[in-house]
Amino acid sequence: MNHFDSITLNKKNGQHLYIQLxxxxxxxxxxxxxxxxxxxxxxxxxxxxxxxxxVTVVSAYKLLEREGYVYKKVGSGTFVKDMNTRDIQNIVIxxxxxxxxxxxxxxxxxxxxxNVINFASxxxxxNLFPVNDFKQVINEVLDRDGGNAFVYQESQGYYPLRxxxxxxxxxxxxxxxxxxxQIISGAQQGIDILTKSLVDYGDIxxxxxxxxxxxxxxxxxxxxxxxxxxxxxxxxxxxxxxxxLKNFRPKFIYVMPxxxxxxxxxxxxxKKERILKLAKEYNTYIIEDDYLSDLKFNDNKSYxxxxxxxxxxxxxxxxxxxxFMPGLRLAFMIIPKAIYTDVLSAKHTSDxxxxxxIQRAFDIYLRKGIWKKHIINMExxxxxxxxxxxxxxxxxxxxxxxxxxxxxxxxxxxxLPNGYSSNELYKLCSKNGIIFVPGSLxxxxxxxxxxxxxxxxxxxxxxIDLSVKKLSNLIRQFLEDSNEGQIPMDxxxxxx
Amino acid sequence: MNHFDSITLNKKNGQHLYIQLxxxxxxxxxxxxxxxxxxxxxxxxxxxxxxxxxVTVVSAYKLLEREGYVYKKVGSGTFVKDMNTRDIQNIVIxxxxxxxxxxxxxxxxxxxxxNVINFASxxxxxNLFPVNDFKQVINEVLDRDGGNAFVYQESQGYYPLRxxxxxxxxxxxxxxxxxxxQIISGAQQGIDILTKSLVDYGDIxxxxxxxxxxxxxxxxxxxxxxxxxxxxxxxxxxxxxxxxLKNFRPKFIYVMPxxxxxxxxxxxxxKKERILKLAKEYNTYIIEDDYLSDLKFNDNKSYxxxxxxxxxxxxxxxxxxxxFMPGLRLAFMIIPKAIYTDVLSAKHTSDxxxxxxIQRAFDIYLRKGIWKKHIINMExxxxxxxxxxxxxxxxxxxxxxxxxxxxxxxxxxxxLPNGYSSNELYKLCSKNGIIFVPGSLxxxxxxxxxxxxxxxxxxxxxxIDLSVKKLSNLIRQFLEDSNEGQIPMDxxxxxx
Numbered sequence: 001m002n003h004f005d006s007i008t009l010n011k012k013n014g015q016h017l018y019i020q021l022x023x024x025x026x027x028x029x030x031x032x033x034x035x036x037x038x039x040x041x042x043x044x045x046x047x048x049x050x051x052x053x054x055v056t057v058v059s060a061y062k063l064l065e066r067e068g069y070v071y072k073k074v075g076s077g078t079f080v081k082d083m084n085t086r087d088i089q090n091i092v093i094x095x096x097x098x099x100x101x102x103x104x105x106x107x108x109x110x111x112x113x114x115n116v117i118n119f120a121s122x123x124x125x126x127n128l129f130p131v132n133d134f135k136q137v138i139n140e141v142l143d144r145d146g147g148n149a150f151v152y153q154e155s156q157g158y159y160p161l162r163x164x165x166x167x168x169x170x171x172x173x174x175x176x177x178x179x180x181x182q183i184i185s186g187a188q189q190g191i192d193i194l195t196k197s198l199v200d201y202g203d204i205x206x207x208x209x210x211x212x213x214x215x216x217x218x219x220x221x222x223x224x225x226x227x228x229x230x231x232x233x234x235x236x237x238x239x240x241x242x243x244x245l246k247n248f249r250p251k252f253i254y255v256m257p258x259x260x261x262x263x264x265x266x267x268x269x270x271k272k273e274r275i276l277k278l279a280k281e282y283n284t285y286i287i288e289d290d291y292l293s294d295l296k297f298n299d300n301k302s303y304x305x306x307x308x309x310x311x312x313x314x315x316x317x318x319x320x321x322x323x324f325m326p327g328l329r330l331a332f333m334i335i336p337k338a339i340y341t342d343v344l345s346a347k348h349t350s351d352x353x354x355x356x357x358i359q360r361a362f363d364i365y366l367r368k369g370i371w372k373k374h375i376i377n378m379e380x381x382x383x384x385x386x387x388x389x390x391x392x393x394x395x396x397x398x399x400x401x402x403x404x405x406x407x408x409x410x411x412x413x414x415x416l417p418n419g420y421s422s423n424e425l426y427k428l429c430s431k432n433g434i435i436f437v438p439g440s441l442x443x444x445x446x447x448x449x450x451x452x453x454x455x456x457x458x459x460x461x462x463x464i465d466l467s468v469k470k471l472s473n474l475i476r477q478f479l480e481d482s483n484e485g486q487i488p489m490d491x492x493x494x495x496x
Numbered sequence: 497m498n499h500f501d502s503i504t505l506n507k508k509n510g511q512h513l514y515i516q517l518x519x520x521x522x523x524x525x526x527x528x529x530x531x532x533x534x535x536x537x538x539x540x541x542x543x544x545x546x547x548x549x550x551v552t553v554v555s556a557y558k559l560l561e562r563e564g565y566v567y568k569k570v571g572s573g574t575f576v577k578d579m580n581t582r583d584i585q586n587i588v589i590x591x592x593x594x595x596x597x598x599x600x601x602x603x604x605x606x607x608x609x610x611n612v613i614n615f616a617s618x619x620x621x622x623n624l625f626p627v628n629d630f631k632q633v634i635n636e637v638l639d640r641d642g643g644n645a646f647v648y649q650e651s652q653g654y655y656p657l658r659x660x661x662x663x664x665x666x667x668x669x670x671x672x673x674x675x676x677x678q679i680i681s682g683a684q685q686g687i688d689i690l691t692k693s694l695v696d697y698g699d700i701x702x703x704x705x706x707x708x709x710x711x712x713x714x715x716x717x718x719x720x721x722x723x724x725x726x727x728x729x730x731x732x733x734x735x736x737x738x739x740x741l742k743n744f745r746p747k748f749i750y751v752m753p754x755x756x757x758x759x760x761x762x763x764x765x766x767k768k769e770r771i772l773k774l775a776k777e778y779n780t781y782i783i784e785d786d787y788l789s790d791l792k793f794n795d796n797k798s799y800x801x802x803x804x805x806x807x808x809x810x811x812x813x814x815x816x817x818x819x820f821m822p823g824l825r826l827a828f829m830i831i832p833k834a835i836y837t838d839v840l841s842a843k844h845t846s847d848x849x850x851x852x853x854i855q856r857a858f859d860i861y862l863r864k865g866i867w868k869k870h871i872i873n874m875e876x877x878x879x880x881x882x883x884x885x886x887x888x889x890x891x892x893x894x895x896x897x898x899x900x901x902x903x904x905x906x907x908x909x910x911x912l913p914n915g916y917s918s919n920e921l922y923k924l925c926s927k928n929g930i931i932f933v934p935g936s937l938x939x940x941x942x943x944x945x946x947x948x949x950x951x952x953x954x955x956x957x958x959x960i961d962l963s964v965k966k967l968s969n970l971i972r973q974f975l976e977d978s979n980e981g982q983i984p985m986d987x988x989x990x991x992x
Binding site: 147341358 | 559624682697714825850852
């Protein structure tokens with residue numbers, strides 16, 4: 001506690017006390033005076049020591065949490081985050097996902113790596129974008145609609161686009177109603193809007209664990225209590241899910257049933273049916289975040305929950321970023337009737353409407369079937385990469401490093417032996433021109449752990465083998481170097 | 497209370513109890529069984545009667561509030577909203593601002609009016625959009641950047657655009673730092689992101705009264721307590737503001753110091769200086785929503801608070817929707833350093849980034865000075881309309897209808913004699929082919945009142961006189977018809 005005793009706040013200098021307190025604690029964390037994973041003093045205690053209101057301490061802790069210095073564990077207090085995780089997260093959040101993840105350009109801009117091997121990104125590279133086709137449809141819209149392409153658009157979305165999407169969904173056996181379709185500016189906005197509509201301060205939501213970082217951030221922004229349910233190779237752990245449902249009333253369960261991010265796992269038929277039944281039994285919604293099911297690959301397992309949802313319990317989010325172009329900033333949701341008005345008004349509060357120009361252009365793109373040609377190209381390309389990647393991982397990875405072959409999609413979930421840190425491995429690899437996403441980013445507490453995600457979206461087929469070999473050698477070196485002097489890391493235990 | 501006794505909830509039919517309760521109360525309100533302005537039963541009382549949890553009633557009331565059926569008064573309970581206001585608000589929120597406001601196309605789509613006189617919209621009409629210039633810059637970007645126009649973009653915004661904006665701001669005497677500029681997908685998103693960053697459940701914010709509907713909605717979405725400070729012809733009521741500051745600690749004061757929406761009022765030099773001093777003294781932020789100060793018209797009074805902000809207390813939001821094109825979905829903010837990281841991460845959670853294509857195109861548009869040409873055109877055009885409008889209002893409006901000439905901008909704030917309802921007038925006018933925005937939409941409780949807003953953005957110069965004459969005749973008819981049998985409406989008293 002000595003470090004906290006030494007904090008002095010100046011009530012007269014005009015800066016909010018909580019910001020002063022935030023800065024003081026931040027400095028203590030950064031300087032290493034307060035160690036990672038140590039607990040911050042209880043609120044009243046610190047308020048007493050510093051002779052300030054409880055509210056001041058609460059606000060400072062909240063700010064520390066938002067800025068990624070600490071994390072809260074329900075019922076046990078506030079803890080200092082691992083600073084490696086924070087540094088990596090900072091690249092992701094503040095300098096953009098892209099820097100580490102989805103945009104090699106940005107990474108280059110930082111001058112770190114000129115020929116980075118990018119296993120981090122899940123977005124296609126610009127050379128795969130159908131820019132010429134899209135340029136043509138944009139010009140077609142501008143010639144056809146003139147200024148009308150730039151007027152206020154309905155918040156729900158441009159009607160002809162919703163009609164095209166309705167058609168497109170039939171190809172995936174999803175029955176929809178044009179009026180249940182809500183256009184959004186990307187899947188992240190969809191998650192954010194749903195959170196706004198359904199989650200109030202302190203409400204509970206369930207997620208798979210690990211899960212998509214951006215969803216965790218959106219749920220935290222409404223101060224939701226997030227309960228993580230482990231995911232296995234055949235989908236969410238149903239027993240754990242049912243146990244939690246007996247004790248908690250989540251507003252929804254957020255899942256990616258096909259080629260899950262980050263694990264690449266796909267739900268079995270049984271699990272798809274079970275989770276729908278549980279949602280009915282416990283009267284909750286399922287948010288199905290579908291970013292890839294269009295890429296069907298080998299089998300027909302990648303059908304969506306929405307296609308078998310008879311109870312209108314699935315809120316379906318479809319992104320076009322991962323198969324088309326991330327910069328499109330266009331996605332859609334299918335919204336159950338019971339919550340429709342609420343979601344629409346949250347969309348209105350968020351940004352009023354999504355770009356009319358882009359909606360009109362994408363409408364033509366879908367309507368004329370240009371979309372299908374692109375999907376088939378991407379399917380062929382990614383399928384080849386996925387197979388090559390599987391082959392190379394088999395050949396090169398050390399035997400004590402575990403992974404499974406995904407049914408499709410883009411992601412491989414790799415596990416180092418117990419006690420090894422993927423944050424540390426990340427540091428070694430990024431210095432040597434290879435990036436991926438460390439597992440810490442996919443958990444609520446962002447604690448360092450032994451897992452990491454490799455994606456094939458930004459690696460050309462003919463570079464895969466050599467890249468995996470290089471990565472495997474670095475892993476081998478890392479495991480050997482860490483063998484001595486390494487303080488074993490706790491194996492990750494899901495929160496709650 | 498009899499109506500509430502009659503409600504029956506079915507615990508077994510699988511639908512959330514709170515949704516059943518919501519539907520029941522909604523039906524009672526719609527059928528007129530519960531009258532407008534009547535108070536709903538206290539939460540515990542209703543929970544007891546219906547034998548449900550308090551939480552069920554709380555959730556049902558919240559849903560009713562969100563859907564616009566009721567409003568909350570701090571400290572006194574939940575009240576049924578005036579259904580006229582709700583109907584009109586519904587057009588605005590659910591069928592888009594545009595239908596009533598900013599997009600005559602949408603209105604036409606509903607088949608109501610083919611030759612509507614639109615005094616409601618504050619957005620320029622499509623014929624004024626510089627579509628050809630913009631088409632050219634879009635194609636320039638596509639040819640220059642190819643796929644890179646569609647990759648992930650930094651959340652903060654495309655660097656060259658931020659540099660262009662920095663330049664542009666110098667023309668308005670605003671000193672900025674390229675790194676303090678945050679690109680957003682429209683001003684509404686800016687307000688939403690700031691609310692997310694700064695406002696927690698139950699926090700207090702101050703607004704002018706009346707104020708922009710979209711801001712009220714964003715603040716409500718975080719369950720902020722909104723305290724309204726009346727605005728006068730020379731700006732916010734400083735005495736009232738200071739009194740409130742003595743008793744409450746707002747997270748920020750949300751203002752439009754130039755050509756305020758909806759009143760058209762502009763702050764005097766003294767008030768601009770006073771509000772900055774008060775923000776310093778009471779240690780809070782000011783959000784300056786600047787949607788029009790570029791249109792300078794007669795004088796130099798329309799300088800921004802940001803241009804005289806020496807304490808980094810003004811969060812500046814600049815929309816391009818009202819002078820350029822609403823469909824652009826592009827705006828920016830200047831963010832004080834102390835809250836920068838927080839705002840950036842809220843932007844990331846909201847939609848990751850704003851369309852790179854549009855950012856790049858608008859960068860060229862600013863950089864090459866095409867922007868200036870457009871501003872000058874708009875200035876000339878709007879100035880002529882403003883003068884014509886002033887002249888026509890003087891000539892035609894009944895003498896007991898009050899209004900003032902704005903210094904610039906687009907809006908006139910008109911007041912019927914005490915006790916007359918602008919919602920009712922709206923109904924009469926819209927049936928007769930004239931639309932405007934009733935005052936109820938600009939207040940937190942959305943209670944019917946005697947004011948309304950007329951805007952000149954969608955009325956051609958040569959139609960103004962005839963349109964104002966037609967409107968004035970309808971007002972005259974309305975005042976006469978209402979004279980008998982009209983239950984006098986309470987004069988609006990600001991909330992708190």
